[in-house]
Amino acid sequence: MSLYAIGAVAAQTGVSAKTIRYYESTGLIPPAARASNGYRVYSERAVHLLRFVKRARDLGFSVEQVGNLLALWADEKRESAEVKKLAVAHLEEIEHKIDALQDLRNTTRTLIECCHGEDRPDCPILENLASQPGDDD
Amino acid sequence: MSLYAIGAVAAQTGVSAKTIRYYESTGLIPPAARASNGYRVYSERAVHLLRFVKRARDLGFSVEQVGNLLALWADEKRESAEVKKLAVAHLEEIEHKIDALQDLRNTTRTLIECCHGEDRPDCPILENLASQPGDDD
DNA sequence: GATAGACCTTCCAGTAACTAGAAGGCCAAA
């Protein structure tokens, strides 16, 4: 069985060495085995685990959510429905964020369209920002 | 001219007292005047400034960007074009975020659609997360 | 054997933008 130092694992997984140590320190992943010189060593299995973490993080799951997914992953008796529940909740979060950002984009766009953008100081964007309260609260 | 205590300003602007103090401590807004008992007091003008900050934050400008906008707001010789540049850059940021989130949503949705979500342990979501590297890097 | 460079270790601090809480002062009303 091949073993890897932290730098090699970082290169393989796309998770930086710093971040791997950080994940270990927070308990997201189990403590790595150590060589006689104190260096961390990782098995294929440990690398696989980190890859799982990376994929889930790339999909926008929070570190806490990844922890939950890892527990389900490790649990032979897990129910598919539980994982699906997490994923659906996550999807809803994403959709809320998209909605909020689209509102933001529209407002910002409108503001920009009103602005002549010239060499003069009168600026509808600043005027709007400074305008009376309650306009959109 | 009416003066307000920090709590009243918080109620008027929607910015919490804690956050107002925080903005002062970071230099985003100038230090408030003080009453003889040491309490902060705010003029209409100061309230107006805070309202500006709130609106810009609500539009998703970072605190640093708000600082730039405040400087332009205060600057009688400002050019409308400069403000517009900030706003356009901000709009582009928002659009990038929306694109990234939409990709995320699509991937997550596909994952969920593949999952039967039943009482059995086999789960395509976990399998996908654990799958071979390089699939989407 | 010495030394250089790349790698590893730990620990501390900083990022963004607040928020929570502790400990205590001030003020108005009953």
Next chain:
DNA sequence: TTTGGCCTTCTAGTTACTGGAAGGTCTATC
């Protein structure tokens, strides 16, 4: 006078890392 609510400052926690310092280790080269 005491109660409650507001105000003050200071410290620390949040999320998910990242940067840097100080130092040990390994490998290759001279």
